[in-house]
Amino acid sequence: MKVIRSIAELRSELKDRRDTDKGPVGLVPTMGYLHEGHASLMRKAREISGTVVISIFVNPIQFGPGEDYETYPRDEARDLALADSEGVDIVFIPTVQEMYPQPIKTKISVSEITSLLCGASRPGHFDGVTTVVNKLFNIVKPDYAFFGMKDAQQVAVIEQMVQDLNLDVTIVPCPIIRESDGLALSSRNVYLKPEERAEALVLSGSLRTAQEAIRQGQAETAGEIRTHLRNYISRSPLADIDYAEVLTFPELAPVEDSYRIVDEDRTVIMALAVRFGRTRLIDNALFQPKVGESHV
Amino acid sequence: MKVIRSIAELRSELKDRRDTDKGPVGLVPTMGYLHEGHASLMRKAREISGTVVISIFVNPIQFGPGEDYETYPRDEARDLALADSEGVDIVFIPTVQEMYPQPIKTKISVSEITSLLCGASRPGHFDGVTTVVNKLFNIVKPDYAFFGMKDAQQVAVIEQMVQDLNLDVTIVPCPIIRESDGLALSSRNVYLKPEERAEALVLSGSLRTAQEAIRQGQAETAGEIRTHLRNYISRSPLADIDYAEVLTFPELAPVEDSYRIVDEDRTVIMALAVRFGRTRLIDNALFQPKVGESHV
Numbered sequence: 001m002k003v004i005r006s007i008a009e010l011r012s013e014l015k016d017r018r019d020t021d022k023g024p025v026g027l028v029p030t031m032g033y034l035h036e037g038h039a040s041l042m043r044k045a046r047e048i049s050g051t052v053v054i055s056i057f058v059n060p061i062q063f064g065p066g067e068d069y070e071t072y073p074r075d076e077a078r079d080l081a082l083a084d085s086e087g088v089d090i091v092f093i094p095t096v097q098e099m100y101p102q103p104i105k106t107k108i109s110v111s112e113i114t115s116l117l118c119g120a121s122r123p124g125h126f127d128g129v130t131t132v133v134n135k136l137f138n139i140v141k142p143d144y145a146f147f148g149m150k151d152a153q154q155v156a157v158i159e160q161m162v163q164d165l166n167l168d169v170t171i172v173p174c175p176i177i178r179e180s181d182g183l184a185l186s187s188r189n190v191y192l193k194p195e196e197r198a199e200a201l202v203l204s205g206s207l208r209t210a211q212e213a214i215r216q217g218q219a220e221t222a223g224e225i226r227t228h229l230r231n232y233i234s235r236s237p238l239a240d241i242d243y244a245e246v247l248t249f250p251e252l253a254p255v256e257d258s259y260r261i262v263d264e265d266r267t268v269i270m271a272l273a274v275r276f277g278r279t280r281l282i283d284n285a286l287f288q289p290k291v292g293e294s295h296v
Numbered sequence: 297m298k299v300i301r302s303i304a305e306l307r308s309e310l311k312d313r314r315d316t317d318k319g320p321v322g323l324v325p326t327m328g329y330l331h332e333g334h335a336s337l338m339r340k341a342r343e344i345s346g347t348v349v350i351s352i353f354v355n356p357i358q359f360g361p362g363e364d365y366e367t368y369p370r371d372e373a374r375d376l377a378l379a380d381s382e383g384v385d386i387v388f389i390p391t392v393q394e395m396y397p398q399p400i401k402t403k404i405s406v407s408e409i410t411s412l413l414c415g416a417s418r419p420g421h422f423d424g425v426t427t428v429v430n431k432l433f434n435i436v437k438p439d440y441a442f443f444g445m446k447d448a449q450q451v452a453v454i455e456q457m458v459q460d461l462n463l464d465v466t467i468v469p470c471p472i473i474r475e476s477d478g479l480a481l482s483s484r485n486v487y488l489k490p491e492e493r494a495e496a497l498v499l500s501g502s503l504r505t506a507q508e509a510i511r512q513g514q515a516e517t518a519g520e521i522r523t524h525l526r527n528y529i530s531r532s533p534l535a536d537i538d539y540a541e542v543l544t545f546p547e548l549a550p551v552e553d554s555y556r557i558v559d560e561d562r563t564v565i566m567a568l569a570v571r572f573g574r575t576r577l578i579d580n581a582l583f584q585p586k587v588g589e590s591h592v
Contacts, residue, residue, distance in 0.1 A: 007462065105407045106426070106460035112401050130402070131461075138462045164402035165427075166303065166434045 001084045003091045007139055010092050014051070014140065017089075023050020027142035027169075029133060032056040033073040033187035034082045037177040041146040042086040044174050053140050054083055055092040057099060062128025068278075073190050092140070099135065108134050110157045110164075113252040117153050117271055118282065121242050129154060130161050137169055145169050150176045150184050152269055152284045156250040176283070178204060184283045196276035199236035203272050203283040206232035206244070210270055211285060214262065222246040223257025225270060233274060242273035242280060249286055265289055297380045299387050303435055306388050310347070310436065313385075319346020323438035325429060328352040328389075329369040329483035330378045333473040337442040338382040340470050349436055350379055351388040353395060358424025364574075369486050388436070395431065404430050406453045406460075409548040413449050413567055414578065417538050425450055426457050433465055441465050446472045446480050448565055448580045452546040472579070474500065480579045492572035495532035499568050499579040502528035502540070506566055507581060510558065518542040519553025521566060529570060538569035538576065545582055561585055 004010045014025065026049025028041045038054075045052045056079055063069035076093065083091050107127050113119075114126040137145065147155050155173045162171055177185045182204035183197075192200060206229045213219035219228055229244040246261070247254055249269040255261075261268050271284040300306045310321065322345030324337045334350075341348045352375055359365035372389065379387050403423050409415075410422040433441065443451050451469045458467055473481045478500035479493075488496060502525045509515035515524055525540040542557070543550055545565040551557075557564050567580040 011464070102459070104460045105409065106457045107405050107407070108402060108461075109405065110402045135460075135462045138464060141464070161402045163398070164400045164431075165404075166431045168307070168434060168437070 001080075001088055001091060003080060003093065005093055005095065005098065007094065007098060010053075010090070010139060013090060014053075017051050024143035025049060025051045025053060025140065026144040026146060027136065027140045028052070028054040028088075028146045029136050030054055030056055031058045031072065031187065032079050033075055033190070034079045035177075035185045035187065037148050037150065037185040039082060039086055040177050041148060041174050042083065042088055044172060045144065045146050046087050048172075049144055051090065052088045053090045053092060053142065054088050055094075055136055055140070057092075057094055057132070057136075059099075059128060059132040060096060061100075061104065061131060062125050064122055064124060067122070068188075068191075073187055099132070104131070107131055108161065108165075110160050113153070113156055113160060113250075116247070116252065116254070117243055117245060118273060119153065119157075121273060121280075126154070126157050130157060133158055134161065134165075134167075137167055142169050144172050146172045146174055148176065149173050149286075150186065150282065150284070152249065152271060152286075153252065156252055159250060182208065184281075186281065188279055188281065191279040192276060196238055196279065199238045200274075200276055200281055202233045202236045202239055203274055203281055206272065207270055207283060207285040211287070214287065220260055220262045221257060222255045222259040222261055222268070225261070226257065229270060229272065233272070238276050240275040242275055243271065244274075245271050247271065261287060262289060297376075297384055297387060299376060299389065301389055301391065301394065303390065303394060306349075306386070306435060309386060310349075313347050320439035321345060321347045321349060321436065322440040322442065323432065323436045324348070324350040324384075324442045325432050326350055326352055327354045327368065327483065328375050329371055329486070330375045331473075331481045331483065333444050333446065333481040335378060335382055336473050337444060337470050338379065338384055340468060341440065341442050342383050344468075345440055347386065348384045349386045349388060349438065350384050351390075351432055351436070353388075353390055353428070353432075355395075355424060355428040356392060357396075357400065357427060358421050360418055360420060363418070364484075364487075369483055395428070400427070403427055404457065404461075406456050409449070409452055409456060409546075412543070412548065412550070413539055413541060414569060415449065415453075417569060417576075422450070422453050426453060429454055430457065430461075430463075433463055438465050440468050442468045442470055444472065445469050445582075446482065446578065446580070448545065448567060448582075449548065452548055455546060478504065480577075482577065484575055484577065487575040488572060492534055492575065495534045496570075496572055496577055498529045498532045498535055499570055499577055502568065503566055503579060503581040507583070510583065516556050516558045517553060518551045518555040518557055518564070521557070522553065525566060525568065529568070534572050536571040538571060539567065540570075541567050543567065557583060558585060 026045035058072050108130040109127045210228050249267045267288045273282045322341035354368050404426040405423045506524050545563045563584045569578045
């Protein structure tokens with residue numbers, strides 16, 4: 001496994017590998033502090049790519065003022081050990097100076113689907129994400145790029161950018177990975193105090209029970225599911241709901257409370273963001289009427 | 297010469313040419329109605345590329361409301377003949393539907409250097425330019441892309457995008473091509489009535505005489521040059537000045553009237569936009585203190 005910190009060296013290494021026909025290049029963009037969710041992306045990448053690149057970069061321009069850019073958890077040594085154990089070929093760890101040698105004047109924005117959910121709570125966040133992901137795509141020129149469905153809106157936004165800008169890369173969305181008790185894996189889970197960690201189970205719990213309610217015919221409309229999610233999460237005194245929404249996926253179009261998700265053939269997403277103290281957690285589940293729902 | 301109208305076919309053709317090692321790919325993006333200025337870009341491309349691609353696409357999203365998108369001159373048969381005579385390998389002529397199969401939600405914006413000159417007169421224009429050029433770069437993946445310096449701000453904006461987004465392409469700016477009497481070539485010159493065509497010489501005339509004034513020590517500051525340009529252009533009763541500016545290049549930073557261009561070592565641009573009736577013409581010249589100026 002090569003650890004590369006400069007764009008020029010990465011380009012040269014990738015050119016060598018392409019010239020010797022090492023097969024498709026798979027990119028797993030991460031912010032580091034890797035966990036089993038990232039490992040699942042690397043395994044998927046390893047499965048279908050000749051060269052697996054992971055990038056580790058805590059991207060300042062996707063953090064808003066007062067967000068956790070400075071305190072975002074970092075552990076390079078552990079990250080490298082994990083990447084190595086997953087058979088990654090190249091770890092790209094640029095500095096901020098390497099990625100932004102001069103103040104960046106160019107911004108990539110995706111409208112509409114960034115106006116709600118995390119886009120509404122974190123203004124400018126998705127511009128930072130699309131801009132850095134576009135940079136990474138231009139640097140690595142991957143055939144495949146792997147993203148976790150925990151950040152479902154991010155997947156939708158990046159897929160939109162890829163289509164709109166004719167980027168020659170296939171986005172591979174990968175399932176959410178959870179702790180055995182249901183909590184979706186996140187680098188930010190490390191922020192949680194023990195009592196917050198316990199109550200954080202309301203996110204996955206609300207999604208799982210919403211799916212059960214749909215299956216048993218107790219919830220049929222978007223409004224009923226919203227109510228279910230909010231009621232369930234409100235059992236936790238520490239939980240402060242940012243949003244608990246039902247939207248179409250991947251268009252992220254709002255649906256009325258009266259929208260009968262069980263009668264329509266569009267995929268919908270149940271999407272949550274909940275704060276515990278200073279820690280903001282997200283989770284989601286898809287409901288696909290034609291093929292059943294994904295399991296939480 | 298191949299004429300290709302679909303993105304998929306273009307990608308496949310370029311892949312074949314790369315697989316058989318036809319050398320670097322040069323792209324000349326145009327809006328068609330080709331003239332000797334475009335021909336000079338094709339010749340430069342032919343000189344340093346194994347495969348020369350020109351694109352012909354009147355890009356709707358870079359035209360503002362009330363601008364000349366519908367009436368922009370088009371002549372495909374003549375364009376193809378000219379491209380063929382210049383030894384172009386591939387002409388890419390997509391439809392609007394091919395380039396924008398769905399309403400585009402993704403936008404690329406470059407800040408600061410788009411806030412003045414044509415960016416001020418044509419709000420949203422450069423977002424349309426950077427977005428479509430980025431799309432073309434992603435489709436063609438050129439090693440070189442050729443742009444005329446008549447659109448000097450466009451060159452600066454695209455170069456900024458290339459650097460900020462780590463696009464793996466070298467921008468090759470090419471000199472302005474002029475009629476024998478000095479008028480800068482432009483597809484829009486066809487709009488000019490005979491008396492407007494005659495008076496349009498004030499653009500190149502003001503730039504040429506400004507350069508003479510600098511050389512002879514009669515103009516030394518940005519303010520003196522601005523005054524010279526405005527006075528000269530105002531000789532034409534039909535001319536309506538949009539801007540007549542002096543800025544640094546390629547940063548396009550404004551300079552004070554008192555800025556002594558002859559004493560500084562920064563390149564400056566004298567940039568003009570002048571309306572004749574409904575036709576808006578642009579022209580410019582660089583002044584490079586260390587190496588002399590470019591000739592108009």
